Structures are given as structure tokens and as C-alpha cells.
């Protein structure tokens with residue numbers, strides 16, 4: 120397929136997403152099944168168009184004067200992919216699969232000036248979230264929003280239990296991987312432009328042998344900052360599919376004990392295979408039976424709460440969630456987070472550490488939650504995060520990552536990672 124056909128297909132997919140309220144991945148898969156002639160390169164290009172349209176939905180709609188799927192996809196071609204009204208007119212001419220020719224208004228979108236657009240449009244975020252971003256980032260909030268509308272890199276964490284970074288760099292040399300800037304065991308492949316395909320690393324022999332896992336560098340950094348040490352008793356209270364459990368196990372050199380729990384069996388299910396592939400021998404999965412964790416009360420050196428959250432830090436990867444978020448959903452997540460912090464405290468022994476993590480950048484889910492917890496639990500105190508950074512990452516904490524409430528917040532703009540928050544709290548005693 121050539122560009123015109125790919126644009127037309129992306130318009131169809133985005134229409135499907137918007138009309139049937141379908142996740143993008145599902146709509147793309149359905150399109151692929153109905154259009155079996157399309158190759159992997161076509162499917163990747165169409166996916167990029169749809170995701171790019173959603174990443175910058177607000178600014179694209181403003182520039183084009185419309186938020187229709189057609190306007191958004193054409194905006195990607197004109198505003199992100201370097202096409203011009205002339206290059207598109209030439210490509211569309213005589214191509215049976217091309218969308219209709221561009222209207223004068225659509226052509227004008229190519230050079231639309233957004234300087235006078237409201238800040239939330241320039242930041243490409245829903246307007247109701249502007250006060251939260253401003254609280255989180257001060258005068259930088261529009262630039263932070265813009266960075267969250269970019270394409271993410273593909274990051275891997277080398278599994279120190281089985282391989283060294285050099286081995287993985289060599290195994291994946293065909294994708295030109297680079298060491299990550301912050302995470303000590305990270306390998307990264309920057310996103311390419313236009314129709315660039317994301318490397319398929321999960322068919323690599325290194326992956327199948329457990330030498331590495333796909334994990335955003337930000338997730339690797341907060342896993343390292345949780346600072347689980349050899350010989351400790353650690354509860355991973357929201358283990359999900361185990362992304363952080365695996366990193367904690369590697370950090371602990373397979374010694375001590377990790378209890379991996381999640382209240383959702385389906386989310387927990389992949390952890391069994393992943394633990395095996397990674398050669399993890401110090402993790403015990405606790406399925407969500409009543410009383411599953413009763414024997415751990417007051418005994419843990421460390422409890423990691425990788426809390427359910429709005430996922431605002433992952434907007435680059437799941438841009439549709441940016442526009443679906445509602446105040447009710449934020450409130451729901453806040454209630455879950457507050458309850459989980461109280462629950463986590465119950466399992467810690469005196470002197471133990473609680474690591475509170477979210478993949479959100481909203482202060483309502485981060486500093487506010489910790490402040491409310493500390494106010495109700497005077498036996499807990501905030502740990503020095505600069506010291507934790509030095510101890511876990513053997514470098515000084517970069518400028519500007521600290522939050523007013525004493526936590527750390529990583530962002531695409533600050534650290535070239537997904538957005539993550541972490542705060543370590545010590546139980547007195």
C-alpha cells in the first residue's frame with residue numbers, strides 16, 4: 120500500500136475507534152483481519168497514523184478546524200509526517216485508494232499557527248486536567264504535556280540473573296539498541312519517524328531465554344528505587360503481571376523472599392511463566408484467596424504498592440486513555456490508592472519501608488495521597504529521595520525531579536521515560 124491508501128485505512132480505523140468506543144489495538148486487529156492483503160509494514164504505518172492522531176488530538180483538531188477522523192489523520196500527515204498540501208495532492212491524484220482531495224480549510228491546517236490556541240490545546244490534554252498539570256509542573260506544564268504527546272521508545276530491562284547488557288546489545292544488534300541513560304540495566308531503541316516499525320523483540324532468542332524483559336526505563340528506575348535488598352522479606356502488593364516483581368528479584372540477586380500478590384487473578388496469570396523464563400527463584404505468588412496474606416502481617420521489610428492509577432504517565436503508549444479519563448475515574452483510583460496504602464502499612468514490620476509507586480503524573484494520585492496517609496499515620500515518615508537515588512542508581516539525583524511533597528516524578532520531558540511517581544516511607548520503630 121502507498122501513503123494514500125494507508126491514510127484512508129487509518130481514517131477507517133479511527134472512525135471505528137470513535138464510533139464503537141473500541142480500544143485502538145482491537146480496531147487495528149479487526150482491520151488487519153478484514154484486509155489480509157496488507158503486509159506488516161502497512162499495518163505498522165496505519166497504527167502509527169492512528170496513534171499519532173490520538174497523541175495530538177487537540178492540537179490537530181484546532182489546526183484543522185475539525186476533530187473528525189479524516190481531519191485528524193490528514194493532520195498527522197501534514198503536521199507530523201512532513202507532507203504538504205502539494206505532496207498529498209500529487210500522491211492522491213490517480214490513486215484509487217486515496218481519500219477525497221483536501222479542502223482549502225484542510226490545506227490551511229498544514230501551516231496553522233497555534234500560538235493563540237488555549238494552553239490545554241497546545242499541551243494536547245483535556246482542558247479539565249490543566250489545573251492538575253499546572254500544579255504538577257508549574258510554568259513548564261504545557262511543555263510537559265507536549266512531551267507526553269510524543270512517540271515512546273522501546274525499552275528493555277536486562278535480567279541480571281541471566282545476562283549482562285553487552286549480551287543483549289549483541290543479540291539485538293540488528294535493531295541498533297543503546298544503553299539507557301539512567302537505568303543501569305536498560306537498553307533502548309528510540310522511536311523512528313513516520314511509518315517506522317517497532318522492533319519485534321519478543322521473538323528474539325534472548326527474550327525466550329529470559330535475558331531481558333520489555334519494560335519502560337521509568338518503570339526500571341522506580342523498581343530500582345524501591346531498593347529491595349538481598350535477604351529481605353518483600354511484599355509486592357499490586358504485582359499484576361509481575362513487571363516490577365521481576366526487577367525486584369534481580370535486584371535481590373534471587374535471595375530473600377518476594378510475595379507477589381494481586382487482587383485480580385487475570386492480571387496475575389502471566390506472572391507464573393514470566394518468573395520461570397526469568398529464572399526467578401525467590402518469588403512466591405499469592406493468588407487472591409481470602410486471608411492470602413494474613414501470615415505476613417507485621418513481618419515485611421518492604422512493601423511495594425505499584426498502585427492502580429489513571430495511567431496519565433503512559434499517554435504516549437495509550438493515547439486513547441488521555442481522552443477517556445474522567446474526574447470520576449480519578450476519584451475512584453484515589454479511593455483505591457488510599458485503601459492500599461493503609462493495607463500496606465499493616466504488613467510492614469517496625470523499621471520497614473513502604474514504596475508507593477504510580478504511573479501517573481497527577482498530584483491528586485501522588486503527593487496528595489502520601490500527605491493524607493502521613494497525616495493519619497504519624498508513625499511513618501518520608502525518606503530522603505535524593506539519598507535513595509544515590510544508593511540505588513549510584514549517581515546524583517538529577518535536578519527538578521523532586522515533588523513539593525517529597526516524592527520523585529519522572530516524565531517524558533524530564534527523563535525521556537514514561538511518567539512515574541515514587542515515594543518511600545519508613546515505618547517508625
Ligand SMILES: C[S@@+](CC[C@H](N)C(=O)[O-])C[C@H]1O[C@@H](n2cnc3c(N)ncnc32)[C@H](O)[C@@H]1O
Pocket residue numbers: 356357358359360361362363364380381382383386425426427428455459
Ligand atoms: C499498576 S498495576 C500493577 C503493575 C505491575 N506491578 C507491573 O509492574 O507489571 C496495578 C495493579 O493493582 C491491582 N490492584 C487493584 N486493587 C488492588 C487491591 N486492592 N489489592 C491488590 N491489588 C490490587 C490491579 O489488579 C493491577 O494489576
